[in-house]
Amino acid sequence: MKDQNQKKLNDSWGMRWGALAIVAFTMMAAYYVNDVAAPLKTMLESTLGWNSSEFGLFTGAYSFLNVFLLMLIWGGLILDRFGIRFTGKLATILMVVGTAIEYYAMTQMTDATQIVMGYKWNVLVASAGYSLFGVGAEVAGITVTKIIAKWFQGKEMATAMGVQVALARVGSQAAYAVAIPVARAYEITTPILIGLVCLVGGLVAFFAFSVLDKKLDRQLETAVDASPEDKFSFKDVKHIVCNPGFWLIAVLCVLFYSCVFPFQKFASELMITKYQIDENLAGTIAGLPALGALFLTPVFGGMVDKRGKAASIMMLGAAMLIGVHCVYALPFITASWVAIVLMIVLGIAFSLVPSAMWPSVAKIFPVNQLGTAYALIFFIQNIGLWGIPTLIGAVLDGFCVVGTTESGAKLYDYTLPMCIFTGIAILSLIVAFMLKAADRKYGYKLEEANIRK
Numbered sequence: 231m232k233d234q235n236q237k238k239l240n241d242s243w244g245m246r247w248g249a250l251a252i253v254a255f256t257m258m259a260a261y262y263v264n265d266v267a268a269p270l271k272t273m274l275e276s277t278l279g280w281n282s283s284e285f286g287l288f289t290g291a292y293s294f295l296n297v298f299l300l301m302l303i304w305g306g307l308i309l310d311r312f313g314i315r316f317t318g319k320l321a322t323i324l325m326v327v328g329t330a331i332e333y334y335a336m337t338q339m340t341d342a343t344q345i346v347m348g349y350k351w352n353v354l355v356a357s358a359g360y361s362l363f364g365v366g367a368e369v370a371g372i373t374v375t376k377i378i379a380k381w382f383q384g385k386e387m388a389t390a391m392g393v394q395v396a397l398a399r400v401g402s403q404a405a406y407a408v409a410i411p412v413a414r415a416y417e418i419t420t421p422i423l424i425g426l427v428c429l430v431g432g433l434v435a436f437f438a439f440s441v442l443d444k445k446l447d448r449q450l451e452t453a454v455d456a457s458p459e460d461k462f463s464f465k466d467v468k469h470i471v472c473n474p475g476f477w478l479i480a481v482l483c484v485l486f487y488s489c490v491f492p493f494q495k496f497a498s499e500l501m502i503t504k505y506q507i508d509e510n511l512a513g514t515i516a517g518l519p520a521l522g523a524l525f526l527t528p529v530f531g532g533m534v535d536k537r538g539k540a541a542s543i544m545m546l547g548a549a550m551l552i553g554v555h556c557v558y559a560l561p562f563i564t565a566s567w568v569a570i571v572l573m574i575v576l577g578i579a580f581s582l583v584p585s586a587m588w589p590s591v592a593k594i595f596p597v598n599q600l601g602t603a604y605a606l607i608f609f610i611q612n613i614g615l616w617g618i619p620t621l622i623g624a625v626l627d628g629f630c631v632v633g634t635t636e637s638g639a640k641l642y643d644y645t646l647p648m649c650i651f652t653g654i655a656i657l658s659l660i661v662a663f664m665l666k667a668a669d670r671k672y673g674y675k676l677e678e679a680n681i682r683k
């Protein structure tokens with residue numbers, strides 16, 4: 231007979247947090263690679279001859295396969311069918327292979343400048359690599375959420391999720407901070423090579439985690455992956471998409487994140503050209519929201535747990551976004567300190583909204599539909615992460631060129647792109663307001679505290 235009292239691997243504080251540290255490292259590397267090319271926009275233009283439309287295509291490519299080939303949906307299915315170890319390894323391998331292709335295109339194909347479908351061939355190959363990486367990164371994201379749910383069930387699950395996202399932000403901030411200085415000191419592609427090496431480390435880390443996870447499964451005997459809980463099912467999809475709360479959160483998510491992640495990709499150039507911030511510092515400033523979110527997301531998460539008010543907090547975050555983008559759009563405000571203060575305010579909004587949004591999903595849907603709900607919301611969010619950079623790149627090239635820099639790169643006026651971001655932020659406030667009204671109507675309890683005294 232089985233000993234029910236036998237201590238399992240995840241009963242040990244050190245083991246479960248150690249397991250989290252291992253997978254969080256993989257995600258940190260993923261966030262680093264996701265963001266590391268962004269601060270290099272101007273250098274990509276002067277060194278490799280990429281224009282803004284090509285940069286926009288490349289940036290949006292992260293989500294291309296996720297959106298058009300429904301890779302997040304298939305990823306969810308694979309995750310449920312084959313489990314976290316197989317899916318995690320597959321996702322990490324995709325990230326490594328995708329980044330290797332991107333690196334190859336940027337180093338070995340610099341002469342491949344023939345135009346195919348309106349873009350340089352090397353841009354298309356780099357984008358294909360980044361797209362493959364994007365599939366791996368998003369599938370790894372939902373896999374890690376499921377890993378935390380398994381290892382921290384009945385334990386510090388919300389804290390663990392907050393810590394994992396916070397650690398991922400370290401990867402983002404590192405990417406923004408080191409990209410330009412490293413590219414200037416070595417080659418433009420060196421920051422990407424560093425990311426590739428970190429991802430290989432992340433792959434090794436994931437294999438190490440798999441050994442622990444297999445041991446835990448043996449102790450649990452009935453593998454969690456094979457349980458009917460948390461399965462991706464088309465029946466659940468129907469139930470979820472019929473819920474108005476799902477649509478309001480999904481639309482708020484795509485609008486809100488479209489004003490943050492894609493904006494950050496262009497922000498380094500905005501800092502350099504409009505606010506005259508030193509090139510070596512511009513990336514660090516653009517990455518400030520990630521740094522702020524590192525500390526503030528767990529703090530605001532704790533506040534939402536204790537005091538509730540999640541719908542109001544999402545409205546506040548969206549209102550702050552409008553203020554930030556609106557002031558960035560004003561052509562006569564060019565003081566560098568204003569740009570830095572705005573980035574800090576953006577960082578606060580970037581901490582407020584996610585710490586209220588992700589736990590709200592858990593209030594609207596039962597646990598067994600959460601994996602499916604998160605996969606669908608990530609899928610809709612990816613539409614924005616693909617479309618907005620593509621749009622902004624085309625707008626910059628089509629309407630905003632005002633000259634050329636000494637290095638030969640184009641000089642852009644960011645007023646129109648910032649007006650577009652302001653418009654999206656206004657829409658996000660309207661949707662946040664509708665979500666609060668829906669909360670009152672349907673009783674989602676978003677304004678109530680998670681922890682009752």
Ligand SMILES: C[C@H](NC(=O)[C@@H](N)CCCCN)C(=O)O
Nearest residue numbers: 261264368371395491584608611
């Ligand atoms: C947890 C959440 N993650 C996402 O929204 C991902 N789908 C996209 C991550 C892109 C990272 N630059 C988050 O990071 O808040």
